[in-house]
Amino acid sequence: MATKVYLSTRGGVVDPADATVSAFDRGFLYGDSVYETLRTSGPRRVVALRRHLERLHRSAAGIGFSIPFSDEMLIAAIDDTLTAAENAASRIRVVITRGTGPIALDTRTSSQPMLVVYVEALQLPDEASYTRGLSAALVDPRTVANPGLKTGNYLPNILALRQAIERAGDDAIMCNRDGFVTEGATSNVFVVASGEICTPSLETGLLAGITRSIVFELCDRLGASMSERAISPHELAAADELFLTSSVRGIMPVTRLDGETVGAGCMGPLTRKLWEAYEDYVRAVGRGECE
Numbered sequence: 001m002a003t004k005v006y007l008s009t010r011g012g013v014v015d016p017a018d019a020t021v022s023a024f025d026r027g028f029l030y031g032d033s034v035y036e037t038l039r040t041s042g043p044r045r046v047v048a049l050r051r052h053l054e055r056l057h058r059s060a061a062g063i064g065f066s067i068p069f070s071d072e073m074l075i076a077a078i079d080d081t082l083t084a085a086e087n088a089a090s091r092i093r094v095v096i097t098r099g100t101g102p103i104a105l106d107t108r109t110s111s112q113p114m115l116v117v118y119v120e121a122l123q124l125p126d127e128a129s130y131t132r133g134l135s136a137a138l139v140d141p142r143t144v145a146n147p148g149l150k151t152g153n154y155l156p157n158i159l160a161l162r163q164a165i166e167r168a169g170d171d172a173i174m175c176n177r178d179g180f181v182t183e184g185a186t187s188n189v190f191v192v193a194s195g196e197i198c199t200p201s202l203e204t205g206l207l208a209g210i211t212r213s214i215v216f217e218l219c220d221r222l223g224a225s226m227s228e229r230a231i232s233p234h235e236l237a238a239a240d241e242l243f244l245t246s247s248v249r250g251i252m253p254v255t256r257l258d259g260e261t262v263g264a265g266c267m268g269p270l271t272r273k274l275w276e277a278y279e280d281y282v283r284a285v286g287r288g289e290c291e
Helices: 026-030 049-062 071-085 127-132 155-166 210-222 233-237 269-286
Strands: 004-007 012-014 033-041 090-097 114-121 134-138 171-175 181-184 188-193 196-200 225-229 241-246 250-257
Touching: 004 071, 012 071, 026 090, 033 049, 033 269, 049 071, 049 090, 049 210, 071 090, 071 114, 127 250, 134 155, 134 241, 155 171, 171 250, 181 196, 181 233, 188 210, 188 233, 196 210, 210 225, 210 241, 210 250, 210 269, 241 269, 250 269
Parallel strands: 134 171, 134 250, 196 225
Antiparallel strands: 004 012, 004 114, 033 090, 090 114, 171 181, 181 188, 188 196, 188 241, 241 250
């Protein structure tokens, strides 16, 4: 298992010890960057790659810069890094910063954007962890400029997770200033009640997750009832089932919330059906049958 890094400033893949960037890079100075986190199914097949690249462009446009790297170049950089790492399966992080410049907020002072691709061995919870589920904590509302953009300004999420850990939680579930549930620290939230699956609507203030969109498609395929709307913290506590979704962990059940048991205290039947369907999808990506 290996970690490798592609740097556009170096023109290729380097070892982590050589993966250095300028102290004047705006991603370091201001979090002036966008990113995506992906995973592979097998050594080289990237799950939902095109969807991630589309969101990367949306995030960049949302903070006012156009990515100068073509999708073909981005895909080639990812592939080169995966090849160099030689992992059985990998976790990938693609970061594009606005570039270097003087210490000034004016974005017109920045130079050529920089591309960084991080690849490391994929480490997933074991199957027993999915069955057992994790413990989550509802944390204080947060204020962010635009939660729908995946930018380098991640401090609110970091503080939310820290708050959850201090309360013996494995993950955080956040609310907006109106008190409605938005998302997890690095995930989207789904509630199952009376056989219906619900998730907070985008208007609530959250990132449109890639795995979130795949769950919508799986629900349609399985004939499961699915809706988007405002969800209160009380509904989470009273849910029959509760789960989080992310590109790396996939579908992860939450079986304890603020120290109290959710549902039966283990992965629920509808969550399991979706989890199995998602795992089938990931394996199909590995076989080259879909993206």
